[in-house]
Amino acid sequence: MENLSTKFQYNNVVNISRAFVKIMRPKQWTKNLLVFAALLFSNNLFNMDLLKLSLYGFFLFCMFSGSVYIINDIVDIEKDRKHPKKCRRPLPAGLISIRQAWLFVMVVFSLTVLASYRLSPLFASIGMAYFALVCLYSFYLKNVVILDVMTIALGFVLRAVAGTVLIGVRISPWLLLCTILLSMFLALHKRKSEMELVAKGSKGSRKILEDYTPELINDMLHIVTSSTVMAYSLYTFTGAHSVYMMGTIPFVIYGIFRYQYIVHTKDMGENPELILLNDVPLIVNIFLWVVSCVVILYWL
Template identity: 70%
Template sequence: MAEDRVVLNQKNKISSLAGLIKTMRPKQWTKNLLLFAGLIFSNNLFNYRLILMTMAGFFLFCMFSGCVYIINDVIDLEKDRMHPKKSRRPIASGQVSVRSALLFFLLIFIVSSMAAFRLDALFGCLGLGYFILMLLYSFQLKHMVLLDVMTIAAGFVIRAVAGALLIGVKISPWLLLCTVLLSMFLALHKRKSEMKLVANGQKMTRKILEDYTPELIDDMLHIVTSSTVMAYSLYTFTSNHSIYMMGTIPFVIYGIFRYQYIVHTKDMGENPELILLNDKPLIIDILLWVISCIGILYFL
């Protein structure tokens, strides 16, 4: 019996640890790959020292964003329990207690903050600024129409700027504009998918959805989608890189169209990270875009 209790306790500890890690939503960490933009587009991809610094920055932003998700799940505990998918999250399902989640958050946040400031003071300030902005989003900004999607876009810009600042390089304003527009594109599609679920009978879990209409979101998506393609095209036309960068425009257009196709036919707009991780044509398109950019920037 004693041995059974020991085995059971070990299983519970492992389950609790797995739940805590899951609460940080590792699938969402793909968004932090944006920190590598400054490294790639500044022609420093083969600089070993800068690669290590960017990887460290990427890991720390994963920790910062993970801390935000923990707080967000604690705040939205009751709402998540009413959601068909979010109710399976560790805190909402009871796999992880609120107390354990908050203690884990404090540990990760303190260690990550100290490491970020030790790596670079300005980078640490941006990391802390990102955390505070996302915390404001969780408490208030996500309930304010239009500001909710603009805050998400600001979070992506902070990632891009932090990656460039960490290694001491400049990043094109056009690329930052592309980042803003593309993140708003994803956020608006997420809102549209959430509204579709409510229209199909699901109980509303976001009060902000009352302030949006399908027509309004469609109008904004038309503007953002066309502006994204135009901003990226202008970047390839006006940047100091090879004129052959224009050859990467079709990959961007296909990626945007493919994402829209998936959202409209498979109702996956509520989880953009799953689309980026599971749709093979989109993954191949992104890889081809990255390979093309590297080939043009470094070998032409």
């Protein structure tokens, strides 16, 4: 009987621990890989000291973003309970309580700020700015048309900027421009997929979707998609790197087209992180793009 009780307590601890990890949405941490962009394009990828710094920065930014996801889930718990997929998240599913979530996020955020400050005060400031921005988004900006997707884009920019200040290199305007456009491309596709769910009768949708129309989303996507390709192409033409960087343009075009294909045929636009983790052709394309960039920037 005592063994059964011990086993039950052990399983309960394991389940709660898994719920705390899940509520930080580790599948979305792929977005924080932008921290490494400055390392790659500043020709410091093989500098072990800077690589170690970027790895620390990546982990800490995962903690910053994970903390924000917890707060977002606390704010949206009632809406998520009505959502066909989000209802399985730890909070709406009742795996952890709101009180436990608040305690957990306060501990994680406090430790992350302390560790970030010891690594770099400026990096810590950017991390806290990101945290404040996304909290503002969760409580208010996600309900303001156009500003909602622009806020998401700014969050991606802060990730890229955090990577540059951490290793002490100049912030490239091309890096910022391409980051803004690509993140808006992802955010608009997310809104479009959410609108399609509503059209199919999904409950618990975002209020902001009432301010968008399919025509508006499509017009914005046309502008952002073409601008993304043009901005990256101009970077390869005019950047201080090898002219051979033009050879990476097809990877960018294919990646954008492949993403659009998946969104339109497999209804996955609401979860871009799942596309990046599960679509083999897209993963192979990103890998080949990274390898091409490394070969061109470091050996040609």
